[in-house]
Amino acid sequence: MKTIATTEELAQFCEMARKAPYVTIDTEFLRERTYYSKLCLVQLAVPSDMPGDEEDKAVLVDPLVDGISLEPLYELFRDTSVVKVFHAARQDLEIFFVEAGVFPNPLFDTQVAAMVCGFGEQVGYETLVRKIAKQGLDKSSRFTDWSRRPLTEAQKTYALADVTHLRKIYEFLAAKLKETGRAHWVEEEIQMLTRPETYIIDPENAWKRVKTRTTSPKFLAIVRELAKFREAYAQERNVPRNRVFKDDALVELASTKPGNMQDLGRSRLLLREARKGDIADGILAAVKAGVSCPSDEMPRLPKRDDKQQVNPALADLLRVLLKAKTESSGVAPKLIATSADLDTLASGGRDVAALHGWRHEVFGADALRLCTGEVALAAKGSAIKIVKL
Incomplete structure (x- = not known):
């Protein structure tokens, strides 16, 4: 060798x-x-x-x-x-x-x-x-x-x-x-x-990778500042972001909003190394910046359209169509469309990957026709066929 x-x-x-x-x-x-x-x-x-x-x-x-x-x-x-x-x-x-x-x-x-x-x-x-x-x-x-x-x-x-x-x-x-x-x-x-x-993670956008159940702009403003500090600190010192503090600790800090070292010491999830020195100072500064963020600069998650309700029957038909298409193409279903994609289509949404590129060629075009009533599905033995209406 x-x-x-x-x-x-x-x-x-x-x-x-x-x-x-x-x-x-x-x-x-x-x-x-x-x-x-x-x-x-x-x-x-x-x-x-x-x-x-x-x-x-x-x-x-x-x-x-x-x-x-x-x-x-x-x-x-x-x-x-x-x-x-x-x-x-x-x-x-x-x-x-x-x-x-x-x-x-x-x-x-x-x-x-x-x-x-x-x-x-x-x-x-x-x-x-x-x-x-x-x-x-x-x-x-x-x-x-x-x-x-x-x-x-x-x-x-x-x-x-x-x-x-x-x-x-x-x-x-x-x-x-x-x-x-x-x-x-x-x-x-x-x-x-x-x-x-x-491959480039901008600290300004690092907060979008943090999973949280709270959508309050005030809360998200603190999450944004904490994630921004953590990402910049990790990049500058070439250490894993979780070695600075983990996501669960970040969410906890955004909830408790520590204002000083004493408050920081009460955190249940923060690593010992993060309770002092540059990391502790950075956390407190980030929380302060998030708390004082003007309302018009707070991050906001995209609003869900509550008017769009999933048509369960159509969603089931789309799943049958996807199964038929994956069997004929030999491609795994999740690679073409996820369950969320199918529900989006069944609720009238069209912003899904399945409607673009090769996925549209394999599945998306017929999925749209099914949604608009241009085609139906018929069973012939173990096979599913598309019938034009």
Whole structure:
């Protein structure tokens, strides 16, 4: 197994990879103790039928070696003649975007492709290796500390398998997409993965990720300020946001509105480290800012339209239609439309993902016709058919 430890070696591999139709990529990282992921290893492989020794076609890159630059890899990412293949790419893409502001282009995600090829929702890599590559995986090194050096042979073998089997999986899925005409489905899903806003959390908007049952603007103003402080503090010091204080403590603080250190000490859910120092000062300042927020600047959740009542019969018909469509397309129901989406459609709402892109093609168009009375459903044996009215 070859481990690349210099910029020159990486440049040589990437130059060779630029002659390939695709390159498979994976990473190993740590995130338990940091806000941003710490990149510990990069795995790369080109097609096995390329000229040269097999050892040179699948390599490990050690980003923790002093003096190494990943710029040759980023140049490969920018080369649009080579498809960059990942499995469940989101966390990998976040690392590269945060590190270098770059997204691999063009990108292929085998998890997304497997989804639209009938392998189910969020199918795991091990499942695809077993079903497509007809191989097993040793997962014993999955939860090891990838920042420790030297890496063991077991770790290297595990890491390299994540890109060598990926070659056969990619080739199989790419052929399947071409055969079924669903390549554009994958492209639509991948567009979300390559949006910078997918990976940038603005402290100003961090409050929207906090779940709370209270919708009072006064309460939400305090939640907003507390979440803003926590996110900025975590980003600046590169620590997990939950190490600052957890969501349940945030909601408690927004309810009790502590005005001084003594009040803060009465919190049941706040970590001991957050009851003093910079975090405590930040909490008190955030609560004060939230309490004194002018009415016209308070956050407000979108109002629900209480006039729209779900038609239960129509909702049931939509569920029958969805089941029929998923059986014929081989795509998991939740990937096309959620129960909430169906209820929204049955209440007259139209702002749902199921009415856009490939989902509209598979389900949305007929769902709209069903809602407007243009079609009906009929049972023929075990099959459900759409009947035009």
